[in-house]
Amino acid sequence: MTRPDHLTEPRWVRGLLLALALGFLALFLLVPLAAVFAEAFKKGWELYLAAITEPDAWSAIQLTLWVAAISLPLNLVFGVAAAWAIAKFQFRGKQFLITLIDLPFSVSPVVAGLVFVLLFGAQGWLGPWLMEHDLKIVYAVPGVVLATLFVTFPFIARELIPLMQAQGSEEEQAALTLGASGWQIFWRVTLPNIKWGLLYGAILCNARAMGEFGAVSVVSGHVRGLTNTMTLHVEILYNEYQFSAAFAVASLLALLALVTLLVKNLIEWRSARPEPASAPMEAMAAPVPVRPATA
Amino acid sequence: MNTPSAAAAGATAPAGRQRNRPGVLPGFGISMGYTVLYLSLLVLIPLAALPIKSAGLGWDGFWDTVTAPRVVASYRLTFGAALVAALVNLVFGMLVAWVLVRYRFPGKKVLDALVDLPFALPTAVAGIALTALYAKNGWLGGPLEQWLGLKVAFTPLGIVVALIFIGIPFVVRTVQPVLEDIEREIEEAAASLGASRWQTIRRVLLPSVLPALLTGFALAFARAVGEYGSVVFIAGNRPMVSEITPLLIISKLEQYDYAGAAAIATVMLVLSFALLLVINLLQGWQARRGGRHA
Numbered sequence: 001m002t003r004p005d006h007l008t009e010p011r012w013v014r015g016l017l018l019a020l021a022l023g024f025l026a027l028f029l030l031v032p033l034a035a036v037f038a039e040a041f042k043k044g045w046e047l048y049l050a051a052i053t054e055p056d057a058w059s060a061i062q063l064t065l066w067v068a069a070i071s072l073p074l075n076l077v078f079g080v081a082a083a084w085a086i087a088k089f090q091f092r093g094k095q096f097l098i099t100l101i102d103l104p105f106s107v108s109p110v111v112a113g114l115v116f117v118l119l120f121g122a123q124g125w126l127g128p129w130l131m132e133h134d135l136k137i138v139y140a141v142p143g144v145v146l147a148t149l150f151v152t153f154p155f156i157a158r159e160l161i162p163l164m165q166a167q168g169s170e171e172e173q174a175a176l177t178l179g180a181s182g183w184q185i186f187w188r189v190t191l192p193n194i195k196w197g198l199l200y201g202a203i204l205c206n207a208r209a210m211g212e213f214g215a216v217s218v219v220s221g222h223v224r225g226l227t228n229t230m231t232l233h234v235e236i237l238y239n240e241y242q243f244s245a246a247f248a249v250a251s252l253l254a255l256l257a258l259v260t261l262l263v264k265n266l267i268e269w270r271s272a273r274p275e276p277a278s279a280p281m282e283a284m285a286a287p288v289p290v291r292p293a294t295a
Numbered sequence: 296m297n298t299p300s301a302a303a304a305g306a307t308a309p310a311g312r313q314r315n316r317p318g319v320l321p322g323f324g325i326s327m328g329y330t331v332l333y334l335s336l337l338v339l340i341p342l343a344a345l346p347i348k349s350a351g352l353g354w355d356g357f358w359d360t361v362t363a364p365r366v367v368a369s370y371r372l373t374f375g376a377a378l379v380a381a382l383v384n385l386v387f388g389m390l391v392a393w394v395l396v397r398y399r400f401p402g403k404k405v406l407d408a409l410v411d412l413p414f415a416l417p418t419a420v421a422g423i424a425l426t427a428l429y430a431k432n433g434w435l436g437g438p439l440e441q442w443l444g445l446k447v448a449f450t451p452l453g454i455v456v457a458l459i460f461i462g463i464p465f466v467v468r469t470v471q472p473v474l475e476d477i478e479r480e481i482e483e484a485a486a487s488l489g490a491s492r493w494q495t496i497r498r499v500l501l502p503s504v505l506p507a508l509l510t511g512f513a514l515a516f517a518r519a520v521g522e523y524g525s526v527v528f529i530a531g532n533r534p535m536v537s538e539i540t541p542l543l544i545i546s547k548l549e550q551y552d553y554a555g556a557a558a559i560a561t562v563m564l565v566l567s568f569a570l571l572l573v574i575n576l577l578q579g580w581q582a583r584r585g586g587r588h589a
Binding site: 003006007008009010014017018020021022024025028029030031032033035036039077078081082084085086088089090091097099100101102103104106107108109110111114115116117118119121123124125146149150153169172173176181182185186204207210211212213214217218230231232234235238243246247250253254256257258260261262264265 | 317318319320321322323325326327329330331333334337338339340341342344345348387390391393394395397398400406408409410411412413414415416417418419420421423424425427428433434435459460463479482483486492517520521522523524528541542544545548551553556557560563564567568570571574575
């Protein structure tokens with residue numbers, strides 16, 4: 001849509017603004033992204049492949065996948081439960097509850113990791129009890145999972161709450177009067193309505209779970225081959241001046257980020273379009289709002 | 296079964312319960328119970344450990360810990376760098392949002408999608424990439440030092456660069472939808488009343504995006520204050536000069552000074568609460584503004 005002259009800026013101003021904006025994005029987004037891949041392939045393909053297939057890197061990749069595979073479903077169930085309670089019912093303190101759910105977004109990742117050390121570490125409240133029972137949480141895999149759960153906690157709930165609030169509960173109430181049970185309502189009416197929002201939240205949650213660094217760094221103890229996630233492996237390689245290897249593993253994470261952005265945009269594009277007539281319920285679903293994940 | 300009295304009783308009973316029940320749909324108890332339980336176990340109880348652990352220091356010990364010169368220097372650096380980065384993002388975020396909404400150019404969709412890169416890219420990856428770029432032998436660090444005598448990596452300036460990267464999406468993504476929603480008629484009206492283009496932008500458009508702009512600024516600032524991953528690599532981490540507060544917490548922890556770490560973390564937690572409150576107020580303002588325009 002082109003605008004008439006009196007509703008837009010002079011040509012040279014437009015050119016200047018465009019150049020400034022593109023320059024800024026190129027300098028701060030494109031160049032760093034390009035640098036990751038350039039550094040990764042600096043010493044050639046063989047070194048790249050060796051860096052991402054060596055045993056420590058491989059175990060870091062596996063741990064990262066496991067951590068995401070555990071935290072994603074847990075936060076998914078929580079997100080749906082929280083959105084159901086908040087969007088479909090009226091109760092006092094609702095806004096306060098939403099603010100509490102937002103909390104992990106505004107807490108520094110380092111603080112998030114620290115609280116689990118204070119609870120489960122050797123000097124922590126549950127430390128002695130855990131030691132007696134030969135259980136290890138901090139500086140072990142369960143701590144990594146807990147810290148990841150904490151930082152990715154709000155993603156899905158924050159995506160679903162506004163979506164389900166905007167949709168209201170008329171459809172569910174109609175299903176109820178037609179004799180549907182609670183689970184039937186959820187599976188047949190609510191879930192089809194929120195599936196894109198759910199997927200959107202899950203994608204962002206997954207990206208953060210696989211990419212978390214600060215919180216995980218505090219609780220992991222950096223045991224190679226055991227408690228190192230991919231980001232921690234990158235840190236160790238980098239600090240050992242194995243730059244090419246560090247960037248090789250980092251390039252996998254950058255690829256993950258690009259795939260995340262691609263899927264996210266596909267979902268936005270898909271959910272903003274009206275559905276075919278065969279799925280009238282979906283057509284009523286509000287488009288997934290475009291907004292920062294940490295809003 | 297179907298006697299009128301039974302039907303009447305059946306009709307009044309749910310109506311009577313209605314007043315106390317939050318809604319007619321099933322599942323309130325279980326979803327609410329699960330939400331509160333999960334929230335408490337994973338977030339609230341762990342966070343409560345911070346003030347309780349730091350209380351072990353006593354008030355004087357707590358105060359001495361959180362106002363030690365090295366700690367105060369780290370606050371100054373953390374908040375100062377976050378403020379500068381958020382201001383840069385305020386200006387350029389507005390500019391990027393404007394360009395993405397108003398102008399047409401090739402590659403716009405791809406660039407629009409890439410704005411979210413800092414959300415999707417792990418912070419550690421951003422950190423090492425920026426460090427490699429701005430180091431003495433990097434693509435940008437070399438020329439900057441040679442031509443301008445400017446050192447970026449391993450100085451506070453590097454921290455600002457990392458925090459700018461982290462904060463890019465916030466202002467863009469809060470301003471963009473508001474800018475899209477502004478109706479063309481409003482600008483038509485301003486122009487037909489004799490306003491110049493600049494006057495229209497300053498007096499009509501800017502006031503309508505102001506709440507969103509400030510919300511984005513506050514979000515970028517809040518995120519930058521707690522940021523760790525992208526900063527540690529590029530900062531150089533020298534005490535009193537380029538050591539951010541989250542790093543100080545980690546170094547306390549490495550010295551097994553749990554209470555000290557908890558004390559500093561408590562200060563950061565209180566400040567994040569305050570920022571969260573400000574952001575909520577700003578978003579309320581924005582919602583009211585949006586309501587007026589709708």
